[in-house]
Amino acid sequence: MPKQVEVEKRLMRGTVAVAQAIRLADVDVIAAYPIRPYTSVMNAVAEMIANGEFYAEYIVADSEHSQFEIGKHASMVGARAFVGSSGVGWAYAAEPIIITATDRAPLVALVGNRALDDPGAFGTEHNETLMTRDIGWMFSWACDAQEALDLTLLSYRISEDHKVMLPSAVCVDGSFVTHINYPVEVPSQGQVEEFLPPYKPMNVLHPDNPVSIAPQCNDEFVFETRKQIDDAVRREPEVIARAHRDFERIFGRQREPFLEKYMTEDADVVLVGIGSMALAARASVRELRRGGGKVGFVRIKRFRPFPSEELRDLLAGREAVGVVDVDFSFGSPYHGGVLYHEVRSALYDEEEKPPVVNFIAGLGGRPITPGTFREFADISFKTAERGRPERNVYWIGVRE
Amino acid sequence: MEKVVHVEVNGRGVKSDDIAREIVDLIAKAALRDGKVAISYMRYGDDPARVGIPMKAFAAISSDWESIEGEVARYNPDKVHVSFILDPTLSRGMECWAHMGRRSVLEKVLPGGLVIANTAMAPEDYLRHLPRTDSEYVLVTVDGGGLERPSVLSLLGALAAESQVISEKALRETLGEKYKDLGRFLGARRALKRMKVPAGRGGGPVFPSPPPLPGAAEMPIGVKVPAVPVGGRNPDFKTGSDRTHRPVLDRDRCIRCRTCWIFCPDAAIDIDDEGYPSFALDYCTGCGICAETCPVEAVGSQLELEAEMS
Numbered sequence: 001m002p003k004q005v006e007v008e009k010r011l012m013r014g015t016v017a018v019a020q021a022i023r024l025a026d027v028d029v030i031a032a033y034p035i036r037p038y039t040s041v042m043n044a045v046a047e048m049i050a051n052g053e054f055y056a057e058y059i060v061a062d063s064e065h066s067q068f069e070i071g072k073h074a075s076m077v078g079a080r081a082f083v084g085s086s087g088v089g090w091a092y093a094a095e096p097i098i099i100t101a102t103d104r105a106p107l108v109a110l111v112g113n114r115a116l117d118d119p120g121a122f123g124t125e126h127n128e129t130l131m132t133r134d135i136g137w138m139f140s141w142a143c144d145a146q147e148a149l150d151l152t153l154l155s156y157r158i159s160e161d162h163k164v165m166l167p168s169a170v171c172v173d174g175s176f177v178t179h180i181n182y183p184v185e186v187p188s189q190g191q192v193e194e195f196l197p198p199y200k201p202m203n204v205l206h207p208d209n210p211v212s213i214a215p216q217c218n219d220e221f222v223f224e225t226r227k228q229i230d231d232a233v234r235r236e237p238e239v240i241a242r243a244h245r246d247f248e249r250i251f252g253r254q255r256e257p258f259l260e261k262y263m264t265e266d267a268d269v270v271l272v273g274i275g276s277m278a279l280a281a282r283a284s285v286r287e288l289r290r291g292g293g294k295v296g297f298v299r300i301k302r303f304r305p306f307p308s309e310e311l312r313d314l315l316a317g318r319e320a321v322g323v324v325d326v327d328f329s330f331g332s333p334y335h336g337g338v339l340y341h342e343v344r345s346a347l348y349d350e351e352e353k354p355p356v357v358n359f360i361a362g363l364g365g366r367p368i369t370p371g372t373f374r375e376f377a378d379i380s381f382k383t384a385e386r387g388r389p390e391r392n393v394y395w396i397g398v399r400e
Numbered sequence: 401m402e403k404v405v406h407v408e409v410n411g412r413g414v415k416s417d418d419i420a421r422e423i424v425d426l427i428a429k430a431a432l433r434d435g436k437v438a439i440s441y442m443r444y445g446d447d448p449a450r451v452g453i454p455m456k457a458f459a460a461i462s463s464d465w466e467s468i469e470g471e472v473a474r475y476n477p478d479k480v481h482v483s484f485i486l487d488p489t490l491s492r493g494m495e496c497w498a499h500m501g502r503r504s505v506l507e508k509v510l511p512g513g514l515v516i517a518n519t520a521m522a523p524e525d526y527l528r529h530l531p532r533t534d535s536e537y538v539l540v541t542v543d544g545g546g547l548e549r550p551s552v553l554s555l556l557g558a559l560a561a562e563s564q565v566i567s568e569k570a571l572r573e574t575l576g577e578k579y580k581d582l583g584r585f586l587g588a589r590r591a592l593k594r595m596k597v598p599a600g601r602g603g604g605p606v607f608p609s610p611p612p613l614p615g616a617a618e619m620p621i622g623v624k625v626p627a628v629p630v631g632g633r634n635p636d637f638k639t640g641s642d643r644t645h646r647p648v649l650d651r652d653r654c655i656r657c658r659t660c661w662i663f664c665p666d667a668a669i670d671i672d673d674e675g676y677p678s679f680a681l682d683y684c685t686g687c688g689i690c691a692e693t694c695p696v697e698a699v700g701s702q703l704e705l706e707a708e709m710s
Contacts, residue, residue: 203624210626210627212624212626212627220500228617231616
């Protein structure tokens with residue numbers, strides 16, 4: 001029996017915060033396979049189970065491919081399930097990751113963002129997540145341990161909604177969120193139970209109701225299954241917004257579901273980013289503001305579904321927008337990053353399109369500091385003065 | 401002549417799928433020799449690696465590439481001008497591996513089209529097995545030598561004799577690159593029999609319309625379909641059209657041992673109240689394993705078209 005705990009602030013790493021959310025969500029099946037930085041969440045969960053803090057079926061798989069298969073199958077037979085991985089581990093699981101969405105299993109995964117090999121590196125890049133961006137998973141990005149806990153709970157609530165029934169990944173930057181101790185408010189079991197009802201699968205696999213899942217079919221049916229996912233994805237924003245309203249009512253946190261806007265109200269220049277860079281961004285914006293620069297920062301909290309309307313409303317009419325990518329998309333339009341393309345595309349129909357510049361930064365986990373943000377801001381202000389970008393894409397912090 | 405002429409060949413997996421392909425490839429090559437442009441292809445949804453499963457191959461011919469472009473990215477043409485039937489038992493229906501239900505072998509034949517069937521039967525006799533059509537067509541039969549390995553030369557000889565789609569010269573030259581003896585090609589004109597089939601004729605099976613396909617909102621989510629209940633069979637996917645021969649039980653010999661029931665790979669055998677096997681002919685693919693495994697040689701085999709007549 002989970003014990004009732006009072007809300008208290010404790011110091012914990014992002015991965016441990018996620019493990020706390022797993023306990024509070026009373027997850028039934030956990031499939032695990034180690035890869036840093038995800039490993040520390042599987043360790044934390046294993047420790048809690050070993051200590052009798054909660055019970056779950058805990059399966060160590062022979063690879064990420066099997067791990068995600070186990071999670072998907074558990075989810076489809078009615079268990080609340082949890083998996084996770086990082087970098088090449090996520091890539092190796094790509095096949096079951098895809099099928100988890102097409103088979104509509106509301107699995108929740110943690111992605112500890114890590115650079116894809118080679119060279120082997122532990123640090124953050126977002127490419128492993130972004131290579132699975134188009135298949136029907138929801139992706140949210142936490143900027144600290146508290147948000148990692150919150151988004152894990154929110155993910156179960158949103159994924160398991162029968163209007164959605166699609167998997168979610170909570171993305172946390174390797175080291176910066178996963179391995180730094182933050183003060184975290186751990187909610188009580190009672191709060192979580194109020195927020196997160198038990199998982200009710202739509203079609204339980206059961207001998208009384210035999211179904212055939214994922215048969216071979218051709219163009220007569222495949223197109224319609226894609227349409228079903230498209231329909232569900234279009235319903236997600238409403239479900240997400242409602243979940244956030246309930247979350248705020250019950251826990252008193254997580255106001256904005258899609259964007260964190262920091263000093264953007266009167267900003268001429270807005271920088272756009274994702275993940276843990278937000279902390280340095282806020283520090284930098286405060287400092288630049290003291291020098292009179294009207295700059296703001298917006299953090300995209302959810303990459304899928306992409307908050308197009310929210311961004312358009314926020315960014316239209318600004319003097320310049322700078323998008324920070326901790327990823328690469330070699331050979332893409334103007335050789336820019338993935339987030340840059342998404343933001344730029346969302347603004348395309350706006351009459352008051354701001355000039356948009358792109359900063360590729362932090363690759364391989366190289367820290368993005370307030371100093372790095374000053375460089376982003378400098379270039380963005382120059383772009384504002386000129387009224388159009390001098391160059392589309394800048395690699396910032398790389399040794400030329 | 402319309403801008404694009406379509407030719408189809410109906411065959412059976414493993415038994416004649418290579419011949420079907422050879423015919424459409426040779427037609428396309430001969431068309432090029434005629435100074436036309438052409439493509440040839442197999443129906444992608446078929447699985448011709450399965451023994452006996454009905455399959456189709458196509459050629460499309462035109463005088464210019466531009467008019468053929470719109471015909472390329474398809475699984476099959478809407479209608480065909482010429483249709484070959486390599487195995488007369490295909491009159492019992494064509495079931496694609498994809499979900500189309502069992503369809504008439506003449507489904508795609510245009511009004512006034514040409515059907516060339518490989519059979520020793522006269523057209524009048526074969527027409528008793530063919531499905532009824534809403535429009536007229538020309539039925540040609542030619543004895544291409546056997547159910548499973550018909551002669552490409554005889555069939556293309558019949559095409560040269562009955563159609564201007566490709567010149568006889570181009571076909572002969574194209575075949576001459578591969579075959580030394582063109583006797584069967586040249587002799588087909590004399591060997592074939594033809595009749596003009598008026599609309600509304602044909603004594604073969606009647607095919608229901610294909611089941612309507614559900615919209616995205618009607619389909620269960622998550623790529624799920626209701627399973628066939630235990631002991632039942634799939635009403636929408638019948639494999640009996642794979643069969644050229646059907647099993648026949650000699651009840652005097654049968655010892656009711658159920659060996660055939662155990663070995664049937666398609667679970668197409670039921671045991672009747674008296675303990676004898678009965679064959680579910682909608683699903684039996686005619687593979688012959690029941691006959692092979694029977695310890696007392698109680699299972700024989702009968703040609704489908706003979707069974708239809710008896």
